[in-house]
Amino acid sequence: MRADKGEPNAAGELLQLAGLAYYRASDLVERVLATAREQLDMDVAFVSEVTEGQIAFRSLEGDAGSFHFKEGVATPLATVFCRKVIEGRIPYVVPNVGEDEEVRELEMTRVSNIGSYVGVPLQFSDGRLFGTVCCMSHAPSLELRERDAGFMGVITRLIAEQIEREELEAKNRELKIKATGIGALLAALEARDGYTGEHSQAVVELSAAVARRLGVPEEEVDEIEQAALLHDVGKIGVPDSVLNKPGPLEKGEWELMRQHPIIGERIVAAIEGLAHLAPIKI
Numbered sequence: 001m002r003a004d005k006g007e008p009n010a011a012g013e014l015l016q017l018a019g020l021a022y023y024r025a026s027d028l029v030e031r032v033l034a035t036a037r038e039q040l041d042m043d044v045a046f047v048s049e050v051t052e053g054q055i056a057f058r059s060l061e062g063d064a065g066s067f068h069f070k071e072g073v074a075t076p077l078a079t080v081f082c083r084k085v086i087e088g089r090i091p092y093v094v095p096n097v098g099e100d101e102e103v104r105e106l107e108m109t110r111v112s113n114i115g116s117y118v119g120v121p122l123q124f125s126d127g128r129l130f131g132t133v134c135c136m137s138h139a140p141s142l143e144l145r146e147r148d149a150g151f152m153g154v155i156t157r158l159i160a161e162q163i164e165r166e167e168l169e170a171k172n173r174e175l176k177i178k179a180t181g182i183g184a185l186l187a188a189l190e191a192r193d194g195y196t197g198e199h200s201q202a203v204v205e206l207s208a209a210v211a212r213r214l215g216v217p218e219e220e221v222d223e224i225e226q227a228a229l230l231h232d233v234g235k236i237g238v239p240d241s242v243l244n245k246p247g248p249l250e251k252g253e254w255e256l257m258r259q260h261p262i263i264g265e266r267i268v269a270a271i272e273g274l275a276h277l278a279p280i281k282i
């Protein structure tokens, strides 16, 4: 239901939203969208994501079917209402699409039969632009005001925080997988060969120093360090009689020893969270 326009009802709605924090992340975004849609009395609400000149629906709430909107479907940015929001990073309120020169001729207006629109940019706390949060109706919504974009802005901040939290959790999970994978492999190797652990640590320091001197970005330096730590992990596949032989190696033994980078690449490529390190040559 549309709230009384004389009294912005955002505070009450937000209190209600605070109680929803225990819901699953995607549920939470959907419920926040539902609140925005009901508050503004619109037909559909969605979160869109922008990548390389395209825009895709991420979360849809309301009567998406009557607009022919589908989650995950990407559309060129030039053809959508959200273009102005994305390019200008400004809220955009269109109470009557038929009177707005920017959007009335768009194919989307005809295909989805759009009569009114309100959209705001979805930006993360570091300024990174994710996409938009929007509401649309088939009919004009003549009561829509700039102030409604302010309410949508609050809704959008909640959604941005949620998406950021999810991204951070996913990153932490990945780091944990990596740390576990690397730790297990190195422990196995050290159990076989006391020398390699110390040697690998020295290679980590050397590779990182060279990479930084070459101006490699910090995230890539992290990956180089991980690859350096693992560069000899294939020695796990070299027999003890060769790996720990006190004297010089025979020709056949050298051949076995020279297999270790190939074995290492295979091991690293097979582990989720580490596979991207396999092609790195140290």
Ligand SMILES: [Fe+2]
Residues within 6 Å of the ligand: 199, 203, 231, 232
């Ligand atoms: Fe080595």
